[in-house]
Amino acid sequence: xxxxxxxxxxxxxxxxxxxxxxxLQIEFIDVGPDYLVxxxxxxxxxxxxxxxxxxxxxxxxxxxxxxxxxxxxxDGQKVFVRGIEIAANHVKSIREGExxxxxxxxxxxxxxxxxxxKITDADDNLISVCKLTTIALPRK
Numbered sequence: 001x002x003x004x005x006x007x008x009x010x011x012x013x014x015x016x017x018x019x020x021x022x023x024l025q026i027e028f029i030d031v032g033p034d035y036l037v038x039x040x041x042x043x044x045x046x047x048x049x050x051x052x053x054x055x056x057x058x059x060x061x062x063x064x065x066x067x068x069x070x071x072x073x074x075d076g077q078k079v080f081v082r083g084i085e086i087a088a089n090h091v092k093s094i095r096e097g098e099x100x101x102x103x104x105x106x107x108x109x110x111x112x113x114x115x116x117x118k119i120t121d122a123d124d125n126l127i128s129v130c131k132l133t134t135i136a137l138p139r140k
Contacts, residue, residue: 005031012036012068021064024057028068035104036069042094052093058119058128059088065101066115066132073108079136084112088130097122103132111136 012028024046030037038061040046046057063083070081100120107114112135119128 008072012072015068020060024060026061026064028065029100031072034073035102036065036072037100037102038065038068039098039100042097042099047095052095053099053127055088055090055128058090058099059086059130061099061101062086062088062103062117062119062128062130063132066103066117066130067134069103069105069115070113070134070136073105074110074113074136078139080139081134081136083132084135085133086130088128090128092121092125092127094121094127099127101130 008031009028016022016026024040026038026040028036028038040061042053046054048054063086067081067083074081098121101117103115103117105113106116112133115132115134117130117132118126119130120126
């Protein structure tokens, strides 16, 4: 991995300390020119009562990777990013292992951004498909 990628991932992972992302053990693992990837373990911490991955935890992973991608692909020093709408379709359940969220930019506007986020398991089986809209607001 090149030095630039390592630096971005380090900043992303350090910003997760003492947040929901740390609680859910979300880790950023890859970045490219139009995408960001994070992973999250699937264990009782993120299960619903019947022992499968909770949809809310999946959505938290999706919003985390999409919002963070907006922050790094825009000038995060000049704007702050907020999710304004998220939609999720859960297509397969998972009981253990890890899930991976890849946020790919669909629209990169100066004010709003649209992300396609696919959640997969370690075997690349599709778990959920999410769409996230973020807004970038100027820092004052």
